[in-house]
Amino acid sequence: MKKMSIVASWLPALLLGCAAASLFHYVHNAEYLDAYPGMPAWLTPARVYGAWLGVTAVGVCGYFAFRAGHALGGLILLAIYGALGLDGLGHYSLAPMSAHSPAMNLSILLEAVTAAALLLAVVALMVRQWRNAA
Numbered sequence: 148m149k150k151m152s153i154v155a156s157w158l159p160a161l162l163l164g165c166a167a168a169s170l171f172h173y174v175h176n177a178e179y180l181d182a183y184p185g186m187p188a189w190l191t192p193a194r195v196y197g198a199w200l201g202v203t204a205v206g207v208c209g210y211f212a213f214r215a216g217h218a219l220g221g222l223i224l225l226a227i228y229g230a231l232g233l234d235g236l237g238h239y240s241l242a243p244m245s246a247h248s249p250a251m252n253l254s255i256l257l258e259a260v261t262a263a264a265l266l267l268a269v270v271a272l273m274v275r276q277w278r279n280a281a
Contacts, residue, residue: 154271161265162210162225165232166203168261172235172254173199183251185241202231218276225269232262 177195180186209224235255244252 152272152275154268154275158210158213158225158268158272161261161268162206162228165229165258165261165265166206168254168258169203169232170199172258175250175254179251182248183238184246185238202228205231219273222269222273222276226266226273229262229266229269232258232265235259235262 173195176183177192180190180192180195205224206228209221209226209228211221212224213221215221235258238247238251238255247255
């Protein structure tokens with residue numbers, strides 16, 4: 148059995164942290180949707196929750212693919228999941244940080260920081276995969 152790298156051993160914690168921060172942001176967004184500045188009228192709480200389920204499914208599938216030995220495919224899905232976690236920063240393209248409440252900013256930034264941490268770990272694992280393949 149191959150020895151798991153330190154980065155790979157942290158992957159479950161990073162993924163869970165990112166999913167928890169994402170859930171916090173999406174729940175806050177869904178429950179206070181009318182208070183978020185610049186949100187489109189067609190967006191409903193149900194659609195926000197549905198989006199979270201879809202986004203999270205990408206991360207979960209990526210992790211299980213990685214653990215099942217499909218390293219590159221799993222890492223690509225995890226990278227997509229991490230990138231999607233940075234999408235919350237798009238709130239600031241709709242309205243400045245000052246237009247958001249402290250709770251809104253906390254949920255947006257916490258999701259972005261955890262997504263960035265996951266993405267960095269995934270990139271490190273991808274680099275390791277490519278080096279080992281060469």
